[in-house]
Amino acid sequence: MKKIIHTSEAPEAIGPYSQAVVYNGIVHCSGQIGLEPETMEYAGEDVESQAKQVMQNLEAVLKKAGSDFSKVIKCSIYLDQMDDFGTVNEIYGNYFGENPPARETVAVDTLPKNAKVEISCVAYV
Known part of the structure; x- marks a missing residue:
């Protein structure tokens, strides 16, 4: 059975998608950007601030799903410029x-x- 994950500890979805979906013990986390959940504003204009917030957001979603970074099996990273790699x-x-x-x-x-x-990211519970 499909379970929709939602937490106020991560930004609200800005489109028709869920923060994560758990299916058959696998957590499929939607992409997170560097928005602070409380304000829906960027944590900062620089890539460092945004990347740190992205990871905090993913951590909150994983936690709500009953998982954590130790159970992540796949990540996808998208950058607006490869110089920030x-x-x-x-x-x-x-x-x-x-x-x-x-x-x-x-x-x-x-x-x-x-x-x-x-x-x-994709993780297991």
């Missing part, structure tokens, strides 16, 4: 231990609300 990679790496999940990182033309970074 090193900064985002360092922040992202702080959330994963010795056996990090599979991942791809791509640069795209534009992200929702002109974000600098968006990250989604």
